[in-house]
Amino acid sequence: MSKKLTSRAEDYSKWYNELVVKADLAENSAVRGCMVIKPYGYAIWEKMQAELDRMFKETGHQNAYFPLFVPKSLFEAEEKNAEGFAKECAVVTHYRLESDPDNPGKLRVDPNAKLEEELVVRPTSEAIIWNTFKGWVQSYRDLPLLINQWANVVRWEMRTRLFLRTAEFLWQEGHTAHETKAEALAEAKLMNNVYATFAENFMAIPVVQGVKSESERFAGADETYCIEALMQDGKALQAGTSHFLGQNFAKAFDVKFTSKEGKQDYVWATSWGVSTRLMGALIMTHSDDKGLVLPPNLAPNQVVIVPIYKTDEELEKITIVVDGIIKDLRAKQITVKFDNRTTYRPGAKFAQHELQGVPLRIAIGARDLENGTVELARRDTLTKEVIALDSITDKVEGLMTEIQEALFNKALNYRNAHITEVETFDMFKSVLEEKGGFISAHWDGTAETEEKIKEITKATIRCLPLDGAFEDGVCVYYGKPSKRRVLFAKAY
Amino acid sequence: MSKKLTSRAEDYSKWYNELVVKADLAENSAVRGCMVIKPYGYAIWEKMQAELDRMFKETGHQNAYFPLFVPKSLFEAEEKNAEGFAKECAVVTHYRLESDPDNPGKLRVDPNAKLEEELVVRPTSEAIIWNTFKGWVQSYRDLPLLINQWANVVRWEMRTRLFLRTAEFLWQEGHTAHETKAEALAEAKLMNNVYATFAENFMAIPVVQGVKSESERFAGADETYCIEALMQDGKALQAGTSHFLGQNFAKAFDVKFTSKEGKQDYVWATSWGVSTRLMGALIMTHSDDKGLVLPPNLAPNQVVIVPIYKTDEELEKITIVVDGIIKDLRAKQITVKFDNRTTYRPGAKFAQHELQGVPLRIAIGARDLENGTVELARRDTLTKEVIALDSITDKVEGLMTEIQEALFNKALNYRNAHITEVETFDMFKSVLEEKGGFISAHWDGTAETEEKIKEITKATIRCLPLDGAFEDGVCVYYGKPSKRRVLFAKAY
Numbered sequence: 001m002s003k004k005l006t007s008r009a010e011d012y013s014k015w016y017n018e019l020v021v022k023a024d025l026a027e028n029s030a031v032r033g034c035m036v037i038k039p040y041g042y043a044i045w046e047k048m049q050a051e052l053d054r055m056f057k058e059t060g061h062q063n064a065y066f067p068l069f070v071p072k073s074l075f076e077a078e079e080k081n082a083e084g085f086a087k088e089c090a091v092v093t094h095y096r097l098e099s100d101p102d103n104p105g106k107l108r109v110d111p112n113a114k115l116e117e118e119l120v121v122r123p124t125s126e127a128i129i130w131n132t133f134k135g136w137v138q139s140y141r142d143l144p145l146l147i148n149q150w151a152n153v154v155r156w157e158m159r160t161r162l163f164l165r166t167a168e169f170l171w172q173e174g175h176t177a178h179e180t181k182a183e184a185l186a187e188a189k190l191m192n193n194v195y196a197t198f199a200e201n202f203m204a205i206p207v208v209q210g211v212k213s214e215s216e217r218f219a220g221a222d223e224t225y226c227i228e229a230l231m232q233d234g235k236a237l238q239a240g241t242s243h244f245l246g247q248n249f250a251k252a253f254d255v256k257f258t259s260k261e262g263k264q265d266y267v268w269a270t271s272w273g274v275s276t277r278l279m280g281a282l283i284m285t286h287s288d289d290k291g292l293v294l295p296p297n298l299a300p301n302q303v304v305i306v307p308i309y310k311t312d313e314e315l316e317k318i319t320i321v322v323d324g325i326i327k328d329l330r331a332k333q334i335t336v337k338f339d340n341r342t343t344y345r346p347g348a349k350f351a352q353h354e355l356q357g358v359p360l361r362i363a364i365g366a367r368d369l370e371n372g373t374v375e376l377a378r379r380d381t382l383t384k385e386v387i388a389l390d391s392i393t394d395k396v397e398g399l400m401t402e403i404q405e406a407l408f409n410k411a412l413n414y415r416n417a418h419i420t421e422v423e424t425f426d427m428f429k430s431v432l433e434e435k436g437g438f439i440s441a442h443w444d445g446t447a448e449t450e451e452k453i454k455e456i457t458k459a460t461i462r463c464l465p466l467d468g469a470f471e472d473g474v475c476v477y478y479g480k481p482s483k484r485r486v487l488f489a490k491a492y
Numbered sequence: 493m494s495k496k497l498t499s500r501a502e503d504y505s506k507w508y509n510e511l512v513v514k515a516d517l518a519e520n521s522a523v524r525g526c527m528v529i530k531p532y533g534y535a536i537w538e539k540m541q542a543e544l545d546r547m548f549k550e551t552g553h554q555n556a557y558f559p560l561f562v563p564k565s566l567f568e569a570e571e572k573n574a575e576g577f578a579k580e581c582a583v584v585t586h587y588r589l590e591s592d593p594d595n596p597g598k599l600r601v602d603p604n605a606k607l608e609e610e611l612v613v614r615p616t617s618e619a620i621i622w623n624t625f626k627g628w629v630q631s632y633r634d635l636p637l638l639i640n641q642w643a644n645v646v647r648w649e650m651r652t653r654l655f656l657r658t659a660e661f662l663w664q665e666g667h668t669a670h671e672t673k674a675e676a677l678a679e680a681k682l683m684n685n686v687y688a689t690f691a692e693n694f695m696a697i698p699v700v701q702g703v704k705s706e707s708e709r710f711a712g713a714d715e716t717y718c719i720e721a722l723m724q725d726g727k728a729l730q731a732g733t734s735h736f737l738g739q740n741f742a743k744a745f746d747v748k749f750t751s752k753e754g755k756q757d758y759v760w761a762t763s764w765g766v767s768t769r770l771m772g773a774l775i776m777t778h779s780d781d782k783g784l785v786l787p788p789n790l791a792p793n794q795v796v797i798v799p800i801y802k803t804d805e806e807l808e809k810i811t812i813v814v815d816g817i818i819k820d821l822r823a824k825q826i827t828v829k830f831d832n833r834t835t836y837r838p839g840a841k842f843a844q845h846e847l848q849g850v851p852l853r854i855a856i857g858a859r860d861l862e863n864g865t866v867e868l869a870r871r872d873t874l875t876k877e878v879i880a881l882d883s884i885t886d887k888v889e890g891l892m893t894e895i896q897e898a899l900f901n902k903a904l905n906y907r908n909a910h911i912t913e914v915e916t917f918d919m920f921k922s923v924l925e926e927k928g929g930f931i932s933a934h935w936d937g938t939a940e941t942e943e944k945i946k947e948i949t950k951a952t953i954r955c956l957p958l959d960g961a962f963e964d965g966v967c968v969y970y971g972k973p974s975k976r977r978v979l980f981a982k983a984y
Binding site for chain 1: 521526559567639643
């Protein structure tokens with residue numbers, strides 16, 4: 001906390017990295033590409049988990065837990081999925097260490113403890129889960145099977161960044177099996193919609209719902225739904241995906257069911273996930289050059305109270321008043337922390353809470369006690385206001401809603417101002433270069449054109465928006481006929 | 493569910509294994525020694541987690557998350573800890589798979605993707621966490637550091653059993669750092685006490701709190717506190733441990749702090765954990781030959797309501813009454829499930845809920861509607877009772893407490909009846925053989941005697957009870973003088 005944060009204008013990427021560390025959210029570990037999620041960051045993730053878990057259960061899903069390891073022979077069963085993840089798999093080959101005869105006090109892998117079959121550390125769990133589902137599904141009475149898992153996964157990424165791309169990350173992965181294609185498609189869309197609702201109502205992040213182009217699909221999926229958000233530097237961030245897997249895994253793992261009519265058929269599948277990457281989206285959507293800005297719905301402490309005092313006697317008097325405030329706020333389900341640490345001065349406390357994005361700060365001093373007032377400071381607008389002590393509960397309750405909405409609207413305005421329709425490839429390039437954001441353009445639907453545009457501009461198709469109206473046009477690159485616009489952007 | 497459960501008397505071990513699978517708690521997976529925790533089993537674990545997490549936070553702890561992998565060089569830093577776990581480490585040596593040129597469609601480990609340093613899949617996290625704590629602790633103001641992690645760990649066990657001993661398991665591990673030895677000792681005792689409270693009040697399992705003998709201590713600990721429970725077959729089960737780690741890890745990872753007086757010193761440490769093994773203890777303490785018996789405080793469904801009907805019209809009428817019951821019970825925070833599945837007959841539903849240990853079953857038929865009654869069936873006593881419909885809410889609420897207490901008392905009576913004081917080694921052996929349970933005996937305090945007794949009887953010292961009074965006696969084996977009794981038992 002000693003040094004000022006780099007500003008976003010100066011170096012956005014550096015600003016992000018510094019902020020994550022200085023706000024005590026996460027840090028790099030001794031393991032290449034793996035992070036430590038610090039208590040403050042983890043507390044935000046826990047709030048996300050709690051709400052998502054509630055939404056999953058409300059839509060009929062149950063949690064379960066499947067092994068961390070996937071035997072290689074299962075991993076390779078669904079060919080596209082295996083091919084898609086093979087290049088980033090951590091592989092366990094041995095099950096024992098022994099004393100290293102050449103280095104006293106050191107250990108080495110015991111060459112006699114080689115596994116007969118290598119174990120892949122799950123990069124995603126379709127293979128191990130579908131191998132299990134085979135035993136769980138016999139008849140239509142076992143369907144739909146609606147399972148979710150909270151777990152860690154490992155993808156050996158070469159370039160990593162805290163929260164956004166780490167070798168190990170935490171996530172939830174839903175895996176469902178259905179009688180019909182229509183049901184599975186409806187499930188995939190439903191869960192994408194759950195993600196969108198969560199992003200907008202809790203994270204205060206507006207998202208575009210859409211489907212991925214074929215080349216951006218999850219390996220093994222027939223269709224990938226997604227939610228796409230826009231960061232303050234004009235780059236897009238894929239915040240969640242929900243896949244319609246067709247019968248690909250059912251066939252690879254031979255998962256069949258007997259229908260009401262007594263016929264045998266393969267089941268239809270979905271999988272869907274969000275991860276600690278959401279933390280990156282949350283940070284980059286709202287925060288500013290002073291530090292983190294958190295929406296009240298996800299802030300570990302929605303309110304912090306800082307006493308301003310010179311003597312122990314003053315602190316005692318303030319504490320009596322604060323105890324009353326806390327009681328009233330907690331009765332309204334508002335989480336509040338009384339920062340009465342004696343080891344730090346008010347200025348240092350203000351700086352810390354600003355850096356850590358506490359939505360609302362209340363300061364109370366001796367003069368406030370005399371006047372029957374308190375000072376409120378909003379983190380999002382950085383504005384202060386002195387109010388009557390006896391109006392505080394209603395005022396704070398109102399502000400929680402107001403701040404939550406203000407953050408969403410600010411992000412929405414920014415996002416809407418950064419969706420640009422372009423008709424020519426020159427304009428595509430200049431908008432991308434000068435303004436960033438989503439570019440809404442006609443595309444001829446071929447992977448070749450998509451690849452060409454990516455090669456030249458580094459922009460990818462983020463999605464074919466679900467609410468996108470169909471209209472006749474010509475592809476922005478080759479000029480071939482097109483029936484709809486898609487969203488391009490540079491992306492995290 | 494087609495076949496009857498093996499009885500406990502017939503084959504206790506087989507009874508356990510069958511019960512875990514048939515009650516839908518867990519099953520073996522395709523990965524050697526790793527289990528799949530099924531939704532019903534996971535729902536019980538989630539209830540345990542929620543309560544423990546609440547207790548940890550109430551005692552000032554914060555959750556965080558540390559990497560799954562431990563670089564070998566960190567793993568070996570604390571020598572005793574490394575030595576203790578080296579033989580059961582899963583080791584990641586490579587980070588990529590590639591197409592196998594000799595087997596089309598198959599993958600193999602890419603020999604060019606060997607890690608420079610092997611990564612141990614955490615069997616416990618002291619090493620990676622203390623390496624991180626080094627950066628978190630500078631002064632007394634950073635202490636105490638009270639951290640907990642919910643995570644999966646891997647210990648390559650050769651003989652595994654569902655929940656009791658699995659290669660991968662889920663657990664929580666607390667890791668704390670303190671200014672003084674006294675504080676760290678107090679923390680270790682406090683958390684052992686939290687475990688005991690949880691076991692008794694939620695799991696309805698009476699436990700003995702004690703300390704381990706030196707040879708049974710956690711590798712790297714100076715003292716290990718534990719809670720020991722007794723299963724129905726007379727074998728003990730270590731249900732949780734809390735370690736005072738002295739300055740061992742602080743020294744291995746050079747974690748020092750500056751005191752108020754400006755002096756530098758190593759911090760003092762604890763770690764403590766409980767795992768999915770608790771599920772095994774829960775199952776084996778209360779269940780019977782009909783299946784699982786769950787204490788209301790941990791049952792995913794405390795009450796299940798089964799309608800008995802012949803026509804759709806009858807079901808409709810019953811449903812109206814049931815909706816009212818559900819509303820009233822939920823208002824009392826009682827979790828209740830209406831099993832109105834049309835694909836199963838009441839008999840099959842009764843059998844399933846009995847097998848799955850739902851504490852209370854309510855059956856309502858057409859005749860009940862006429863008489864204004866319902867039938868209650870208690871899972872623990874297997875008794876039935878017809879009561880007036882209008883008394884149901886109070887009755888059920890009372891029964892939740894009554895059943896919880898009854899289970900605890902039954903287990904306590906059994907446990908107390910199975911602590912036998914013995915004075916001679918002959919009696920030691922005959923009690924162990926014929927009755928089992930805890931044997932309270934004098935021991936001369938040497939590892940040699942302990943090992944000898946273990947060799948002959950397979951009984952180990954479970955603990956030196958914290959509430960054990962000191963008394964003069966002679967060691968049950970060699971006859972040397974002893975100042976206190978310790979508890980021996982065969983154990984899981």
